[in-house]
């Protein structure tokens with residue numbers, strides 16, 4: 001574990017407007033330090049559901065349409081004018097390039113017009129920092145499992161602005177695996193939350209799916225999806241088709257066991273004093289229960305954000321931006337969006 005810099009130890013109290021458009025949520029929030037003053041999320045789920053997944057071009061167009069109202073409404077709810085702000089923050093990557101460009105262009109224009117500094121924020125860093133909003137006592141160092149539709153990482157949060165990836169998926173992200181399994185079950189997009197709901201009443205021992213943790217702290221989920229398909233086909237041939245709720249429960253158990261096995265193995269070996277969850281998959285009910293249970297067993301405090309802070313929102317971008325701004329991480333006028341941006 002590296003040392004925490006002195007600037008990191010000062011709790012920031014800037015007044016920031018944050019904007020998030022990296023995927024299919026148009027979101028804005030105003031924060032003073034870790035305290036949220038107002039927050040708006042406009043989701044495009046209904047638009048993309050008819051195509052079975054996010055259509056990047058449609059997402060970009062919807063962001064362009066939604067951004068002015070979402071930002072205006074957030075400022076109005078906060079009862080503030082743009083002059084009151086100390087800075088404007090925006091997700092600059094990673095994500096869908098067109099979607100990111102909408103937020104970055106809007107934030108750049110706003111920052112230029114209002115003569116405010118512009119703070120570029122990493123989307124995954126934002127997911128991790130979402131935990132600072134509900135948990136004022138949480139401070140680095142800690143381990144964070146970030147599991148979303150595009151990412152599955154175990155991150156060592158060394159300080160408020162330095163991160164080290166110690167485990168990652170070698171193929172599909174956990175959310176992607178949930179969404180693909182949900183498609184096998186013919187659930188509509190986004191399947192992850194629906195599969196989770198279905199699994200609540202299912203028998204998780206109905207199918208035996210392989211859980212072979214990789215050496216180190218990496219994950220692999222693509223084999224699990226193939227195993228699910230084969231196992232369902234075998235059962236079908238034998239005339240003993242398991243019920244969808246049992247398939248969902250067995251699959252959910254296999255994904256969650258792999259995530260928690262690697263997370264707690266990392267904690268045991270590296271001895272970080274706390275564990276946090278982040279990203280859309282952190283909304284998964286079994287994952288939340290298991291992390292709580294295993295944390296208690298290991299005597300490690302665990303931080304599990306409320307559902308609204310697991311999926312994409314701008315509060316998390318504002319929380320990350322507080323520490324970036326305090327550490328003088330400010331974008332030039334030529335800031336560009338970045339589709340791939342490793343968190344280091």
Ligand code: KG4
Pocket residue numbers: 023147148149150151174175176178179190191192193196279280281283284285310311312
């Ligand atoms: O963080 P997020 O909102 O967007 C990305 O940055 O990817 O995560 C969305 C992902 C989707 O794959 C969705 O199916 C999954 O998180 N997800 C869940 C649950 N809620 C959302 N997966 C399993 N169980 C849930 N309850």
Ligand code: ZN
Pocket residue numbers: 123127148279280311312
């Ligand atoms: Zn996300």
